[in-house]
């Protein structure tokens with residue numbers, strides 16, 4: 001039987017990677033963060049601080065390095081916590097250093113050039129996609145670093161892998177639920193960012209809770225339709241990785257996607273809103289790819305379409321609202337036949 005403590009490498013020493021490293025350390029694992037620059041690694045090793053998490057003192061068990069290659073073969077698990085647009089540059093250098101019996105865990109909620117994170121990792125490291133575990137849920141780093149209670153979904157088509165990884169991050173305040181539907185978790189994690197842009201924009205325009213609840217509910221319908229069309233399990237979208245994460249991201253000023261949308265709603269341009277962001281806005285990067293995926297699958301995603309118009313075609317938040325309200329009347333619900 002495996003002992004409780006595992007050796008885990010976290011690739012990406014930003015807000016979520018560092019927070020997840022603390023979760024893993026709290027459970028008793030040996031955790032090393034791979035940081036891109038010496039300054040970030042030095043701050044973690046010498047002062048137990050991170051510029052991504054102001055005011056936080058990290059556990060001494062969390063260390064960092066800029067040279068992770070020699071540690072990879074000894075690790076039980078490798079966590080990917082990089083922004084989606086960094087994966088294709090960062091991952092290939094580790095090809096051949098990670099074997100199939102090691103657990104690979106994705107925290108990245110992105111769709112880059114039409115590929116979900118697990119697909120990019122699988123290709124970069126030449127391993128089957130169904131060996132990759134996805135962790136996704138209502139998990140704002142700034143709350144979890146303060147050890148506020150939250151739950152998450154640990155999903156892998158190979159259920160035993162999800163169980164193994166779930167034990168590593170079962171910190172009490174951070175509570176794993178298991179699933180085999182990693183695809184559904186990835187779809188939900190990507191689409192909720194796009195919907196949060198729209199909800200944030202509505203709030204930035206001064207619109208109230210009826211508008212945001214309308215967008216969240218119809219956003220859930222969009223997410224579910226796309227997931228079903230791609231072969232995900234519909235239940236996932238009613239769980240923590242679906243409505244759970246959607247409601248967190250669409251209602252918190254801590255969310256970079258919601259805040260980006262808010263700034264668009266109050267009149268900032270896309271470049272201005274990006275410059276004001278406190279971290280990656282995955283919804284900005286993924287919205288076009290989500291729409292293309294939906295078109296290929298024959299799924300209608302009007303909120304996503306209106307977000308693409310804002311991000312790519314210079315539409316204002318007000319035009320986005322007019323467009324959504326001007327659509328033909330529909331039946332309530334999420335069924336793909338009823339779009």
Ligand SMILES: NC(=O)C1=CN([C@@H]2O[C@H](COP(=O)(O)OP(=O)(O)OC[C@H]3O[C@@H](n4cnc5c(N)ncnc54)[C@H](O)[C@@H]3O)[C@@H](O)[C@H]2O)C=CC1
Pocket residue numbers: 012013014015016017035036052081082083084086087089090107108109110139140141142279280282
């Ligand atoms: N912050 C949060 O609350 C949560 C974030 N996520 C997801 O986690 C992913 C990462 O987000 P954050 O940690 O918040 O971003 P962040 O901006 O705080 O950290 C990203 C880290 O990746 C590093 N990095 C960027 N490009 C790199 C490259 N080419 N090579 C090596 N390192 C590179 C940066 O230096 C930084 O340390 C995103 O996909 C996000 O959607 C998921 C759940 C919660």
Ligand SMILES: O=C(CO)COP(=O)(O)O
Pocket residue numbers: 109137138139140141193196245248249254255256257258280281282
């Ligand atoms: O995924 C997240 C919370 O679960 C973080 O959302 P943002 O990337 O919008 O900050």
